[in-house]
Amino acid sequence: MNYELFVGIDISKLTIDAVSFTEEKIEEAVHRVFKNSYDGFGEMLEWLTAYNVPLEKALFCCEHTGIYINPITGFMDANNLSLWVENGLHIKRSIGIRRGKSDKADALAIAHYAYSNQYKARLYNFPSSTTSRLKHLLSHREQLLRHQTSLKCTCSELRGFGTENAAYCITDSEEMLAIYAERIKKVDMELSSVIQNDQELNNQFQLVQSVHGIGKQTAFFILIHTEAFSAFSDYRKFASYFGIAPFPYSSGTSVRGRNRVSSLANKKLKSLLTMCALNTIKKDNEFKRYYDRKKAEGKSSLCVLNVIKNKLLSRAFATIKRGTPYLAEMIA
Template identity: 25%
Template sequence: MRRFKKVVGIDVAKETVVASIYDGKEHKLMDLRNDPKSIEEELIRKKGLAKGETLIVMENTGTYHLRIACHLSEQLGYPVSIINPFVIKKFAERKLKRVKTDQVDAKLIAEYGMMEQEEIRIFRPKARACYEIDSIIKTIDGFQGQVNGLLSRIENMNNLPYKDKEAERSLKRAIGALNREIKKLEKRLEDIIDQNFKTEKEVLKKIPRVGSKLTAVVLGIFGRFENFERAKEVTSYIGICPSPYISGKSVRGSGRISKRGNAFIRKTLYVCALSASRYNKGCKELYERMIENGKRKRVALIAVANKLIRQIFGVLKNMREYDPDYHAKVVTFS
């Protein structure tokens, strides 16, 4: 039984959006500006879309969809769903669509939403602090990349037979300025986390090798995991879940991680896995067991990253203190 009478599929670009209002029989297309207020007035108000009867569906575009999704969900109270673009691509292939335009994509998104509305997950915006944390850690990461680039330039300059002293001083001043900005942002980051996630921060600190950076990244991207029910969904979102390549008896391709996910947190997790494989009891046991079984170190470290985010998910989702022997106790009890 259909829950919604209409589904609005929105194809989002940087400056414009195309909306398709679909009632299960026909589409009504609209070209709009990528502006929450414009969409509220032109699409929601003028078209008289009822809250309890309308589902709004859009693709995950990274950032371009977020202001619209949050405004429609938080300010106006409409049910909104954010769909992985890969899902829409496969849906188009199923329908044998060969043409790709913004209008076609908006129709596909609306049709997918109408067909899957009973299973589709409703978007819940993260807290404002999460978006602030996310923007700060990515700015710090960008600044650190610039610092590393400038240090490399100084090193290259030192290998020249002659160098300009003023150029070297200029590079050092730029590095100093960036480092000062990084320290300001780190202080701002710490303040926001203490004001909004003090309890969560203390819970995460108990997990060995989960430091301040990983804590900030997790809270900024996932919050309290409100939009995730299972750890498997989190590993899939990050792109560290295994993707076996097997067909029949003859095809046995080497499995690998999907990498269809958030590259920023995947990189951060991998770096933390290097340390967790030595000092986190559960991660260390997993790493050593995989190495003994002949797995390559990189494969074992990815498995450690997977386990580490599962530990984080377990304690943060349930707000339970980390227990390194939790699984052993569960097995013994059962």
Template identity: 20%
Template sequence: MNPVIGLDISKGKSDGQVFFDKGQPFGQSFCFQHNQEGLSQLLDVISNVRIKTEKTPTVILESTGHYHQAVIQFLEEHGILFLVVNPLISHQAKKSSLRKVKTDAVDAYRLCELYYKEEFEDHKQRGVQLLNLRHLTRQFDTLTQMYVQVKLQFQAILDQVFPDYRGIFGDLYSRVSLQLLKQFTTPTDFQAAGESNIAYTIASLCPSRSVRWADEKASLIVVAAANNPFQKVSYTSHLISLTLYIDLLLQYQEHLSHLRSQIDALAEEVEAYQIIQSIPGIGGKIAATILSEIGEIHRFNHAKKLVAFAGIDPIVYASGKFTATSNRITKRGSKKLRHALYLAVLCGLRKTGSKRLREFYDKKRESGKPYRVALIACVNKLLHWIYALLVKQEDFVDLA
């Protein structure tokens, strides 16, 4: 016998079905909650199947984001073998049925049937350290996107209060720029404060810069305030929003800085982090993202599997005498990994980047490949290099 338990995972609960062997379902479907009592019920089902078949059943389930994490952790703690199936595979299997029935119990039943049809590789669990790194890098990206949105909203309000303030500081979102604007806010406030008071405030907010620099900035602000088209703010709501956005921007900067230091500290403990950074054009943030998304390199026994995992393998289409010559990438892998690799290629093609990558890119362009096709070819090549370096535990050697 080859027993299996299919689990259809949803938020807070799961539906299951037991098969003793191919074509031999056992009993009715069962349901359990994702708590200690419910997980104990799952363990009782596993024990019952083990007694009846004299074999420990394999558990098969779909990948469902974070909903299945509680079940997976429980199975790992009890040494139960499990398989996590790509939802694309299970969805295609469901479409093969002529009957349009969609329930959680039926989905669990079909997962069991899929287990006997396909040859699945054992689930290779990722290490806790790299999972922590992945969570932090993804959180960093999420906060960065939110930070960008707040910056855009802040600019929209500033354009209606003090538009000429933009050109005063090299970085509008620097701490001294935001703190100064929070303290005075409107052109009228700046004019009332006077140039000397503004210069003193700037110097106190940025003690690392010279007094002369603070005086120059204060002079520019006074001139900009005098020429500002909005000498009087008609809507007090703009002032409330501006202060709110300044507070949010400062908080986001603090959180992103803290996250960045945590990512760097965690990544420094992994040898592969330094190996990936040895490729010219790849900095700390991109290297940490690539490493965290790939995970342990031994999960892939060939570079082509890593390419497919990133979703940059080509769509192949051929029918009869027709064979497509213009193929797109599948984009069925890790979007975060693809984005990080794309940024790494853009950085690597700069003058200070990788000479080997630049040579490969120029060769593709000279052969008539369009710009984006050549870039994707570089992404593919870069990923092959990363795979080889991580397997061999060697640093990258660029052209002289």
């Protein structure tokens, strides 16, 4: 679509800063502040009517700021407007050298980014209520796990070095750990219930779990971060997203480094898939034999494990594409 009006939006908890300009008058950008609410967004649309440009020809762009974008994404979806939610790092690296920082300057930079990159704009698809519930549940589960792990470490240290004087603290910590374990179990049950109540999502969940080595928690994360396999067209793009796709490292004739994975990654999902890969090589199967063969050829363990992660991911995407479970080879 050929857009005529560009609106950069910098979102904070209570307010949004909007900067707008038309394609013909890029240098005449206008700035306004509105409330981060449906009423504020309505006022923003009234403000934009002064340009005499149909809102269908307007491209709204903002950074992904977590839950603070929920009101505006819901509003834009309800009004069928074009909203581009971009990764903040993309915008930051496109700005170049800049001194100082303000919400107004950030909104202007976002608007210029939208104008300059409009040809590759990816309009935001409002997630289903099921996907949103799963995201919140998984986030809550991760928070409980962090607290549980922290308490376990503290309790372990007290047992080893301060048992006599910290008896009460140890007992209280053990009781709290039991509560955390019960809460995590309840969250797991709720996650399973949400999945089972959505037939299509449950089918995808079962297909992904059919891949040898991929467990329930990894399947949850894959479903959510692929938005039920609608956000990524193939597994290679998803592999790049969470940091297991190798990229070249070379320049001219002097720099000839090895291919390496990027540190820009979803570290949580990467760690989960690493555990999956480690589990697959514990018993005799195609992955174990591949691992042993490559190790015998002199490959490093991490390199081979990274290949196995890619293999697991490609099989998960293949099961969804075919609509049939993964069939592991039969060993005589």
